[in-house]
Amino acid sequence: MDKAREYVFLNDLIRLETIEALKAPLVDYFEETFSAQCLTVIQFKREGPPVTLLAHIPDTALSQFFETQYARIGYLLDPFAIAAFGADDFTAHQLREIAPDRFETSEYHAQYYARTGLVDELGATLRLNANLALHLSLGRSRSHGRFRAGNLRYFRQLSPLLMNRLRAITRRPVDMLELTSAPDLIERYQTLRGGGDKDLSRREAEIAALIVQGHSSRAAGLHLGISDQTVKVHRRNIYKKLRISSQNELFSLLVEHMRD
DSSP states (O other): OOOOHHHHHHHHHOOOSSSSHHHHHHHHHHHHHOOSEEEEEEEEEEOOOOOOOOEOOOOOOOOOHHHHHTTTTTGGOOOOHHHTSOSSEEEEHHEEEEEETGGGGGGHHHHTGGGGTTEEEEEEEEEEEEEEEEEEEEEEETTTOOOHHOOOOOOOHHHHHHHHHHHHHHSTTTTTTOOOOOOOOHHHHHHTTTTTTSSOOHHHHHHHHHHHOOOOHHHHHHEEEEEHHHHHHHHHHHHHHHOSSSHHHHHHHHHHHHHH
């Protein structure tokens, strides 16, 4: 690690007063130090779509995909967005630490995440209040491979200072947008019917949401405090009510519902 380079970056972090002014130093430092290929700063909401405060995504196709798809559906199944309002006010993780056990075989991964070209992320999240959280993400594509243990250690050392500085900057009225209400993922599944004529129960909607995120029946059962066999019974009932037969169709129904 270049200590002189780190000193210059930290000086910029303290000196600069807007997220727009901080963008170039952030991008330069994280590209050089972490070989990050994209960087985003996002404001998560407990309810409703997120707000992108900063995005550096040099790949044009990926940038367009992020702009059109993330706030529409991507965030609903983003492991970092889901974890943003958990028990801890501050977290710094590598994607694989918080992703569901079958994330890479999920329909969300196949139909959304894999299309981003990313294979790994480092993410830091700081709770601002009961309804808002600030998130910084560094991404790598297949050409650079996954982040190493040393990257994660340094990210965890650096991110508390960085996130608190971003919090101070984004408290400014020009950067902070009002909270708006929108149905969450579970409520969306409760309001769709697919080809059937019966609504899903709250528990069925909870399980549907966990399935599309990439949780196995065992993981979903542990999350909800029920057996994996009970999860499988609920899953069969979900498919029967919606007149579908696969996770692919369950994900597709959500996408179609978001378009309505």
